Amino acid sequence: MTLPPDVDVSRETSDRIDTYLALLARWNQRINLVGPLPVSQWRARHVEDSWQLLGLLPDDELPLVDLGSGGGLPGLILAAAVTRPVHLVESDQRKSAFLREAAREMGMTHVTVHAQRIEAAALPPAGTLTARALASLKVLLPHAHRLLAPGGVAIFPKGRNAEVELTEAAPGWHMSVERFGSRTDAEATIFRIRDIHPV
Numbered sequence: 001m002t003l004p005p006d007v008d009v010s011r012e013t014s015d016r017i018d019t020y021l022a023l024l025a026r027w028n029q030r031i032n033l034v035g036p037l038p039v040s041q042w043r044a045r046h047v048e049d050s051w052q053l054l055g056l057l058p059d060d061e062l063p064l065v066d067l068g069s070g071g072g073l074p075g076l077i078l079a080a081a082v083t084r085p086v087h088l089v090e091s092d093q094r095k096s097a098f099l100r101e102a103a104r105e106m107g108m109t110h111v112t113v114h115a116q117r118i119e120a121a122a123l124p125p126a127g128t129l130t131a132r133a134l135a136s137l138k139v140l141l142p143h144a145h146r147l148l149a150p151g152g153v154a155i156f157p158k159g160r161n162a163e164v165e166l167t168e169a170a171p172g173w174h175m176s177v178e179r180f181g182s183r184t185d186a187e188a189t190i191f192r193i194r195d196i197h198p199v
């Protein structure tokens, strides 16, 4: 399926993204937050990659939980455009410190950072669960089953092995899967999954 068109960006959101990128450039000199891409490509490859998920979010105000947020992708970027509570889970203490400072500098009081392992974090039932470059679907599905509120959706961007991952993870689970092409990576697939239950 084709992703819904990008939503319009408010001035406030655009300012928040600029603040994020400036902070990222500072912090990334000390800790590796977003990998080896040149700074000039961050907006196109990292921000846009996260931003395109906005159109897949349910139209509600239930919490969005982002697992393994790292440098804030996609959690902080999505938080810049929504008012629902956003919970970022990141076990690396230095990355969590960055996420806290970035949320503060971006003026986002609706963001909570959990500097913990996913398994240990006290999280509210999620209307939306996201995870990018964290783990295989086999690992993510049990988290999604445990963390999603009834009717909630899991949004997992995946690389070129997306279908293989899905085939390996599917036995033992009932779920409803939608697939979307990525606008930033021709080989990637974005899964939106709901109704995840053990069979």
Ligand SMILES: C[S@@+](CC[C@H](N)C(=O)[O-])C[C@H]1O[C@@H](n2cnc3c(N)ncnc32)[C@H](O)[C@@H]1O
Pocket: 033, 034, 067, 068, 069, 070, 071, 072, 073, 074, 089, 090, 091, 092, 095, 116, 117, 118, 119, 131, 132, 133, 134
């Ligand atoms: C490869 S990075 C991806 C970061 C970000 N989502 C992105 O797309 O750039 C995975 C992140 O998940 C964190 N992580 C891995 N296992 C975790 C766990 N069990 N609980 C919380 N964070 C975890 C790591 O510290 C790391 O920052």
